[in-house]
Amino acid sequence: MIAEFGLAALWLAAALAALQLLSGCLSLTEKGQNLALLVRPAAVIQAVLCAAAFGSLLLLFARTDLSVLLVAMNSHSAKPMIFKVAATWGNHEGSMLLWVTVMALAGGLIALIEKRLPERTMLATLGAQAFVGLGFYAFLLFSSNPFERLSPPAEQGMGLNPLLQDIGLAFHPPTLYLGYVGLSVAFSFAVGALLTRNVTPEFARVMRPWILGAWIFLTLGITAGSYWAYYELGWGGWWFWDPVENASLMPWLAATALLHSASVLASRDALRTWTIMLGVIAFSMSMMGTFLVRSGILTSVHAFAVDPERGSFILALLVLNIGAALVLFALRANTISEGQQFRAVSREGALVINNVALSAILGIVLLGTLYPLLTEAFGIRVSVGPPYFNPVSAIFAVPMLIVLAVGPMLRWRRDSLGRIEKPIIAVILAGLVGIIVAFSLGGIELLPFIGIVLSLMVAVGSVLPLKGRSLRRLPLAVWGMVIAHLGIAVALFGMSADSAFTQQTLVAASPGDVAKVGPWTITLESVDPVAGPNWTALEGRMAASYRDEPAQRIAPQSRTFWAPPQQTSESALLTRWNGQLYAVIGNEAEDGRWQLRLWWKPFVTFIWYGGIMIALGGLLALMGRVSVDLRRRHAQRRIEQRHEGYVQ
Amino acid sequence: MKRLSIFVIVLATLGYGQVALAQDSLPPAPYAYRQLDDPQQEHEAEELMESLRCLTCQSQSIADSDAPMAGDMRHQVRTRIAAGESPEHIRQWLMERYGDYISYTPRMSNDTWPLFAVPVLLFLGAGLIVWRRIGRRSGKDSQ
Amino acid sequence: MKGFRIGLWLIVAVALGVLALFATQLSKPKDDLVRSQMIGKPVPQFKLDAIVPDRPGLSSADLADGKPKLLNIFASWCVPCAAEAPQLAALEAQGVNIVGVAIRDKPADASQFLQLYGNPYSRIGADNLSAVQLAIGSSGVPESFVVDGKGIIRYQHIGDIQDRDVPVLLQKLREAGQ
Missing domain, CATH: 2.40.128 (Lipocalin)
Structure with missing residues (x-):
C-alpha cells in the first residue's frame, strides 16, 4: 500500500508541477493574468505531495519491504537501521526522488514566503522552477520508478555496496544534493529575471540566501566526501581530480563566483548580466555533473549502473534546460543595462578579479574533465590527472588568493591602495614570514611552497577587516566573510602541508x-x-x-x-x-x-577544518542576511500600518 | 579496485569492478609494498607512481591501488629507479607500450595541444575582461 | 558591445558542442580497452623460466625462429582463461604454434589448470612480476598476440578468444607467415 501511495503522490505532484508551469507561463500574458492565483498554491501543494512520496520510500526502506524492487535490490534486513535508511538515497531512483523532493520543497518555500520581487518576476521564476522540476518528474515516472513492485517478493535483499555502508553515506550524498538542487532555485530566479527583464539589487538580495544555502551544502558535501574518501580508501589521498569529484567541484566554483557577484549586484547594482550568467551556469554544472556521473560516459569507478536510456533522458533534460536558458540569456543579455560603474581599486574591482579567476578555474576543470571524452570520440585515449590540474589551476588561483588577502579591506566604488597601506604591509610581512619558514624547513616543492606562503597571507588578510571595528556590533554577514576566508587559508595550509610533509x-x-x-x-x-x-x-x-x-x-x-x-x-x-x-x-x-x-x-585535518569553517562562514552570512531581511520587512510593515492609521 | 564511491554518485551504487577481480595466487611483487632504501629515490618513485594510471582499475593511480598489476607496476618503477633510470624515461617506456592513456601527466602533442592552448587563451581572456571591466574605466569616475 | 554579444553566443556554441559530444559518446558503447602500442614493433627482449616440467620456458629469441606464433597471456586464477581453452585447442588443432605466458601463477596451480582445461602450449614462461606483460603493452588476462617469424608483434586480441575470433586469428597468423 505504501508503495502505491507514494507513486500516486508522485504522479499528483507531477500534475501540479504541470499546472504550476502552465499557469505561471499564461499568467505572464495579457489574457491569463487571472491564472496567477493558481501558481503559488500549486507550488506549495506540490511540495507537500513530493515530500509524502519521499517519506513513503523512506518507510519502505526502514521496513525492508522486499516486495518493492528497489528495496530488494539495494537493501538487506541484516543491515543496521541507519544504513537501511541511508540506502533510500544510496541508489539511482531514490537519489532522483530526493532531488525532486528538495526541489519541490524549495519551490514551495519560495511560493510561501517570498514577497519582495515584482509579482511577474515571481510568477516567471516559479514557472521556470516547475519547468525544471517537470523534467525530473518525467524522468522518475517514465524511466526510474522507485516504487516498482517485485512479484513474488524477494527472499532477501541484495545488500548495499559495503563501501557505501558507512556513516558518510548517511550525510554526504543528501548534503551534496541539497547544494545541487539549491542552485536550481538560483537558476529559476535568473530565468525569471531574464524573462521579465528585471535585474535589480532587490533581485540579488532575494536570490542570495538561496545561493548561500546551496553553497553551504555544496561546501559541506565536498568536504565530507573528501574526508570519507580519505579514510575509506586506505591510501591517504583526499582528492584525486577524478571526473566524479570534479563534477561536484564545478558547481561549487560557479556557486562561489555567483555568491560574490550577487553581493556586488545587491550592494552596488553592478555586474548584472554576469550574475545572471553565473546563475544559469551554476545549475548547468550541477545537471552536467549528474549526467556525467549517471551516464557512465567517463571512466570513473564512481560511476555506476550505466544505462543508456537513463543517460539519454538526463541528456535530454540538460539540452532542454541549459540550451533554453543559455539561448534566452544570449538573446536577452544585451537588453539588460550594465549597471553602476566602479574603479579598478575598489571592492567591486577585487570581486571582479575573484569572479574571473573562479570562472577560469571552472573552465580548466571542465576542460580537463571533458578532454579525454573529446579525444575518445576520435579513438584516442588520454588521461588528465593531478599533474595537470594542480599547476594549471594554480595559475589562476594564485592571483585570486593574493587579491583575496587585500580585497575585503577595500571600499566599494573607489578606493586607493594607499589608504590600506598598513594592512597591505601586514599581509606582505605574513608572506615573507611564510617564505622564510618554508625555506628553513627545506625540500618543499614549488606548489606546496606557494600554498603555505599564500595561506599565511590570506589568513592575516582575512582577519584584518575586523581591526578597529567593534566586534560586538559587527554584522553577522561580515563575520561570515571573515570566517569563510580564514577557512580558505586553513584548508589551503592543510593541503600544502599534507603534500609537503607527509x-x-x-x-x-x-x-x-x-x-x-x-x-x-x-x-x-x-x-x-x-x-x-x-x-x-x-x-x-x-x-x-x-x-x-x-x-x-x-x-x-x-x-x-x-x-x-x-x-x-x-x-x-x-x-x-x-x-x-x-x-x-x-x-x-x-x-x-x-x-x-x-x-x-x-596538519592534514586542516583541510576539512577549513572546509567546515567555510561552510560556517556561509551559515553566519546566511543568518545575517535573513535577519536583516526580516527586520527590514517588519519595519516596512510598521510604516505601512502607520500610513494607514494616521494619514488616512 | 575500490576507489571510493564517495562523491556524488555515491548514491549510485556501483555495479562495477569491485567484486570481480579474481585473486591471483602469488604474493605481491617484492617492491609492490616495500619502499626503496634511498629516500630521494623513493620520493621520485612515489611521484611517478602517483601519475601513472592503474590499468586494471582504470581510475586510480598505481600508487593508490591494491590490484596485483598495480603492485607489479610499482615493483617495476621502484626497481628501475633503484637501477638509476630517470622517472621520465620510465614514463616514456610505459607510454610507448600503452599510449598517452597510462600517464596522468598529459604531454604536449598533436592530440593534446588544446589542453595547453585553452588555459593560455583563458588567461588572455581573463586579463581582457579584467582590463575592460575595470582597467579602462579607472580613468573616469562613475556618473 | 559587439564583442560582448559574440562572447555570449560563443558560450552557447561551446555548451551545444559539449552536449553534442555527450550525445555521440552516449550513442556508442563505451570502449574500455587499452590497446597495446607495440603492434608492428619487435617483442622486447625477455627470458622467462618454465612453470610446468613438461614445457620449456619462453624467451624473446624463441619468438624469432622464423615461424609465426600465437602468444597467449593467461593465468590459472583467471576465469575467462578457462573459457577460451576450447578455442585455443581448436587453433592448435589447425596447426597454430601457441606459446603461453602465465601471469603471477604458482606451478601447482598452473599444472592443475592445464590438466583440467588442456594444454595447447608448446612453451610456457612464468611471468611472476607481470614484467613481460608490461613490456608488450598488455593490460589484462587473457590477451593474445600474433607474432611473426621475425619476432614482430602483428596483432593483439584483448579478452577471451571466442568462436568467432578463431578465423580472425587464423587469418592474422597467415598474414604474419607471409
Missing part, C-alpha cells in the same frame, strides 16, 4: 615488530579476527606513541563483507592537533607477516 612507511611486520613513521613509533601487538553485523575482519591491534608520549591503541581492519561479498580496508586514524597518523593493515604475506601501511600527515 611521511610514509610500508612494512611487513609480525606481532611484536616495531615500525617508525615520522615522530611515531608503532608496535604491532596482535592480529585477531573480529566480526560485525554483516562482515568479518582481521584486526591489527597496534600501540602508537608520538615521540615520548604514552602509547595509544589503534586497530585498522581488513574487512570481508558477505552481502555482497567484498573486501575493504578500514583505516585507523589517530588525530592530534598537528596532524593525523593513518594506519592500514593489508594482506598476510607468505611468511606470516602482515603488510602495514603507515602515514604521518602533518
Whole structure:
C-alpha cells in the first residue's frame, strides 16, 4: 500500500508541477493574468505531495519491504537501521526522488514566503522552477520508478555496496544534493529575471540566501566526501581530480563566483548580466555533473549502473534546460543595462578579479574533465590527472588568493591602495614570514611552497577587516566573510602541508615488530579476527606513541563483507592537533607477516577544518542576511500600518 | 579496485569492478609494498607512481591501488629507479607500450595541444575582461 | 558591445558542442580497452623460466625462429582463461604454434589448470612480476598476440578468444607467415 501511495503522490505532484508551469507561463500574458492565483498554491501543494512520496520510500526502506524492487535490490534486513535508511538515497531512483523532493520543497518555500520581487518576476521564476522540476518528474515516472513492485517478493535483499555502508553515506550524498538542487532555485530566479527583464539589487538580495544555502551544502558535501574518501580508501589521498569529484567541484566554483557577484549586484547594482550568467551556469554544472556521473560516459569507478536510456533522458533534460536558458540569456543579455560603474581599486574591482579567476578555474576543470571524452570520440585515449590540474589551476588561483588577502579591506566604488597601506604591509610581512619558514624547513616543492606562503597571507588578510571595528556590533554577514576566508587559508595550509610533509612507511611486520613513521613509533601487538553485523575482519591491534608520549591503541581492519561479498580496508586514524597518523593493515604475506601501511600527515585535518569553517562562514552570512531581511520587512510593515492609521 | 564511491554518485551504487577481480595466487611483487632504501629515490618513485594510471582499475593511480598489476607496476618503477633510470624515461617506456592513456601527466602533442592552448587563451581572456571591466574605466569616475 | 554579444553566443556554441559530444559518446558503447602500442614493433627482449616440467620456458629469441606464433597471456586464477581453452585447442588443432605466458601463477596451480582445461602450449614462461606483460603493452588476462617469424608483434586480441575470433586469428597468423 505504501508503495502505491507514494507513486500516486508522485504522479499528483507531477500534475501540479504541470499546472504550476502552465499557469505561471499564461499568467505572464495579457489574457491569463487571472491564472496567477493558481501558481503559488500549486507550488506549495506540490511540495507537500513530493515530500509524502519521499517519506513513503523512506518507510519502505526502514521496513525492508522486499516486495518493492528497489528495496530488494539495494537493501538487506541484516543491515543496521541507519544504513537501511541511508540506502533510500544510496541508489539511482531514490537519489532522483530526493532531488525532486528538495526541489519541490524549495519551490514551495519560495511560493510561501517570498514577497519582495515584482509579482511577474515571481510568477516567471516559479514557472521556470516547475519547468525544471517537470523534467525530473518525467524522468522518475517514465524511466526510474522507485516504487516498482517485485512479484513474488524477494527472499532477501541484495545488500548495499559495503563501501557505501558507512556513516558518510548517511550525510554526504543528501548534503551534496541539497547544494545541487539549491542552485536550481538560483537558476529559476535568473530565468525569471531574464524573462521579465528585471535585474535589480532587490533581485540579488532575494536570490542570495538561496545561493548561500546551496553553497553551504555544496561546501559541506565536498568536504565530507573528501574526508570519507580519505579514510575509506586506505591510501591517504583526499582528492584525486577524478571526473566524479570534479563534477561536484564545478558547481561549487560557479556557486562561489555567483555568491560574490550577487553581493556586488545587491550592494552596488553592478555586474548584472554576469550574475545572471553565473546563475544559469551554476545549475548547468550541477545537471552536467549528474549526467556525467549517471551516464557512465567517463571512466570513473564512481560511476555506476550505466544505462543508456537513463543517460539519454538526463541528456535530454540538460539540452532542454541549459540550451533554453543559455539561448534566452544570449538573446536577452544585451537588453539588460550594465549597471553602476566602479574603479579598478575598489571592492567591486577585487570581486571582479575573484569572479574571473573562479570562472577560469571552472573552465580548466571542465576542460580537463571533458578532454579525454573529446579525444575518445576520435579513438584516442588520454588521461588528465593531478599533474595537470594542480599547476594549471594554480595559475589562476594564485592571483585570486593574493587579491583575496587585500580585497575585503577595500571600499566599494573607489578606493586607493594607499589608504590600506598598513594592512597591505601586514599581509606582505605574513608572506615573507611564510617564505622564510618554508625555506628553513627545506625540500618543499614549488606548489606546496606557494600554498603555505599564500595561506599565511590570506589568513592575516582575512582577519584584518575586523581591526578597529567593534566586534560586538559587527554584522553577522561580515563575520561570515571573515570566517569563510580564514577557512580558505586553513584548508589551503592543510593541503600544502599534507603534500609537503607527509611521511610514509610500508612494512611487513609480525606481532611484536616495531615500525617508525615520522615522530611515531608503532608496535604491532596482535592480529585477531573480529566480526560485525554483516562482515568479518582481521584486526591489527597496534600501540602508537608520538615521540615520548604514552602509547595509544589503534586497530585498522581488513574487512570481508558477505552481502555482497567484498573486501575493504578500514583505516585507523589517530588525530592530534598537528596532524593525523593513518594506519592500514593489508594482506598476510607468505611468511606470516602482515603488510602495514603507515602515514604521518602533518596538519592534514586542516583541510576539512577549513572546509567546515567555510561552510560556517556561509551559515553566519546566511543568518545575517535573513535577519536583516526580516527586520527590514517588519519595519516596512510598521510604516505601512502607520500610513494607514494616521494619514488616512 | 575500490576507489571510493564517495562523491556524488555515491548514491549510485556501483555495479562495477569491485567484486570481480579474481585473486591471483602469488604474493605481491617484492617492491609492490616495500619502499626503496634511498629516500630521494623513493620520493621520485612515489611521484611517478602517483601519475601513472592503474590499468586494471582504470581510475586510480598505481600508487593508490591494491590490484596485483598495480603492485607489479610499482615493483617495476621502484626497481628501475633503484637501477638509476630517470622517472621520465620510465614514463616514456610505459607510454610507448600503452599510449598517452597510462600517464596522468598529459604531454604536449598533436592530440593534446588544446589542453595547453585553452588555459593560455583563458588567461588572455581573463586579463581582457579584467582590463575592460575595470582597467579602462579607472580613468573616469562613475556618473 | 559587439564583442560582448559574440562572447555570449560563443558560450552557447561551446555548451551545444559539449552536449553534442555527450550525445555521440552516449550513442556508442563505451570502449574500455587499452590497446597495446607495440603492434608492428619487435617483442622486447625477455627470458622467462618454465612453470610446468613438461614445457620449456619462453624467451624473446624463441619468438624469432622464423615461424609465426600465437602468444597467449593467461593465468590459472583467471576465469575467462578457462573459457577460451576450447578455442585455443581448436587453433592448435589447425596447426597454430601457441606459446603461453602465465601471469603471477604458482606451478601447482598452473599444472592443475592445464590438466583440467588442456594444454595447447608448446612453451610456457612464468611471468611472476607481470614484467613481460608490461613490456608488450598488455593490460589484462587473457590477451593474445600474433607474432611473426621475425619476432614482430602483428596483432593483439584483448579478452577471451571466442568462436568467432578463431578465423580472425587464423587469418592474422597467415598474414604474419607471409
